[in-house]
Amino acid sequence: MKTINEIQDEIVADFSLFEDDMESKLFYLMDLGKKLEPMDSAHQTPEFLIKGCMSKVWVYPIFVDGILHFEVDSNTEITKGLVALLVKIWNNRTPSEILNTDLYFIAQIGMGNMIGSQRSNGFAGMIQQMKLYATAFQSHN
Amino acid sequence: MNQSIDIASIRAQFPVLNEQVNGKPLVYFDNAATTQKPHSVINALQSYYQHDNANIHRSAHTLAARATEHFEATREMLKLFINAKESAECIFTKGVTESINLVAASYGKLVLKPGDEVLLTEMEHHSNLVPWQRICAETGAVLKFIPVESDGSIHLETALACINSKVKIVSMVWVSNALGTINPIQTIIETAHGIGAKVMIDAAQAASHFKIDVQALDCDFMALSSHKLYGPTGLGVLYGKRELLAAMPPYQSGGEMIKEVFLTHSTYNELPYKFEAGTPNIADVIAFKMALKFVSDIGHDSIASHENSLYHYLLNAINHASLKQLKLIGTSSNKIAVQSFEIESLHHFDVGLLLDASGIAVRTGHHCTQPLMRKFGIDGTVRASFAIYNTTDEIDYFIAALQKICHRIK
Structure with a gap:
């Protein structure tokens, strides 16, 4: 299994292929969202909605044997791509791995320019919620 | 396409249209939010300060x-532009929002009594809704609304049926933003x-698209915005009939709006200065004249x-592009060149x-019309809005971009 930073480096490398082509970067994000495993619709409840997002984004944590797994979905395609990036990095990790992550890929792929400040706030909300789940399960453990 | 105007020479007057955005030539379809400014307006601003x-x-x-002299010349031009009886009926404000707040706070407070009705439509911009909510809460008057139909229009018969003897003020948008x-x-x-009510018209979106004649319309108040009319931001106009403005108490107090000030009381200036407290937005007012001239020279018909x-x-x-995922919002047959839409499974943002x-620059969001969006069961739209400098080539490019987007979400 690749390390968190190896996956971040891959993401940075993928996005760098598009150079300044903003449209392709956004389409790539949408494609990432399409590759997500489907989420159990029973888990798409208000309790698992990310607050502060313009779109609906659900993050449902599953904690088994000290490892966190996330089921995610969104009603819109770019947001689904954004949460897919986090799933790519953080799925099947321990809570402490998640909590100790420096998410440097965000700055390196120029996320702010790509998705604007409003969406960036929503993206920050997803990160915060996933870390909150990690904190909760770490103390539970 | 209209042959009598040369769009290329008009475009050449707008330096911002030469901008590149994300490596592509700017296509500016956000004109209902604000129009771009011609050289003449930009030069007038610079010349005033220089x-x-x-x-x-x-x-x-x-x-x-x-x-x-330059400042008052704009007021004279404005009088002609909207065909007011006299320039003193044209008051400079910060914008349409302030113009409506002024009327609600001053005229509304003067006339509204408990049980009176203020009639709006369901398609009002928040700036023509919230000020009336506040004055109604203060005076005990009641807000009523002309309903919006599924195509985004109002039925005239339904609207007229809302106008009963309790209605004291009708305030409505001429063109939905x-x-x-x-x-x-x-x-x-x-x-x-006919029932003695007064009417305020929000002409923010109308003014750049068709000729305004306040005397022919016989409206009591009208609000306009400079920046949606090729002029500078931070400037608007309140037109009001003299007899109404004269009877209304001042909105804000301070310099300029007074005749004589004593330690314990003051008397107030003549119109229009009674409603222009403080140093006005001089530079922008002066430059606004060039925007009015720009529109007048081309002509509203063209x-x-x-x-x-x-x-x-x-x-x-x-x-023709058969964009199946695209749903138009606002399909009335009587519209200006504004189209709201949404694309299935994509957030408008x-x-x-x-x-x-x-x-391509478009507007996304609720457009400051949350109740209207709720009526359509959505939280926002994508809105493309055109101005005199836009072209069919730009529309072709826009459609191609939409096709690409729709293709990717199949």
Whole structure:
């Protein structure tokens, strides 16, 4: 299994292929969202909605044997791509791995320019919620 | 397409249209939010600060006299532009929002009694809703609404049926900013006057698209915005009939709006200065004259003709492109060149991002009309809105970008 930073480096490398082509970067994000495993619709409840997002984004944590797994979905395609990036990095990790992550890929792929400040706030909300789940399960453990 | 106007030479007057966005030529379809500014307006702003900068109305020196002359010249031009009886009926404000707040706070407070009705439509911009909510809460008057139909229009018969003897003020938008619908204000004004109500028209979206004649309309108040009319931001106009403005108490107090000030009381200035407390937005008022001249020189008929051609070209192009995921919001037959829409499974904000990646500027969101969005069961739209400098080539490029987006979400 690749390390968190190896996956971040891959993401940075993928996005760098598009150079300044903003449209392709956004389409790539949408494609990432399409590759997500489907989420159990029973888990798409208000309790698992990310607050502060313009779109609906659900993050449902599953904690088994000290490892966190996330089921995610969104009603819109770019947001689904954004949460897919986090799933790519953080799925099947321990809570402490998640909590100790420096998410440097965000700055390196120029996320702010790509998705604007409003969406960036929503993206920050997803990160915060996933870390909150990690904190909760770490103390539970 | 209208042959009598040369769009290329008009475009050449707008330096911002040469901008590149994300490596692509800017396609500016966000004109309902604000229009771009021609050289003449930009130059007037610069020239004022370089040659004439002085406070107006109260000085003997030459620069003050020049600034005052230019400032009042805009008011004279404005009088002609909207065909007011006299320039004193034209008050400079910060914008349409302040114009409506002024009328609500001053005229509303003067006349509204508990149980009186203020009649709006369901398609009002928040700026023509919230001020009335506040004054109704203060006075005990009741807000009523002319309903919006599924195509984004109002039925005239339904609207007229809302005008009963309890209605004291009708305040409504001439052209919906979110949908582009043109409302039948003339008949509504006549009917409201028949029962003694006064009518305020929000002409923010109308003014750049068709000729305004406040005397022919016989509206009691009208609000306009400079920046949606090729002029500077931070400047608007309140037109009001003299007898109403004269009877109304001042809105804000301080310098300029007084005649005489004693320690314990004051008397107030004549119109229009009674409602222009403090140093006004001198530079922008002066530059606004060039915006009015720009529109007048082209002529509203030519502008409307060009924009209508663009709008029909857009609707045709959308039909031919068979964009199945695209749903139009606001489909009334009587509209200006504004089209709201949504794309299935894409948030309106994300459509905006994707279009911006192609250099296309559109508006996304609720357009300050949350109750209207709720009526349509959505939280926002993507809105494309055209101005005199837009072209069919830009629409072709826009449609191609939409096709690409729709193709990717199949």
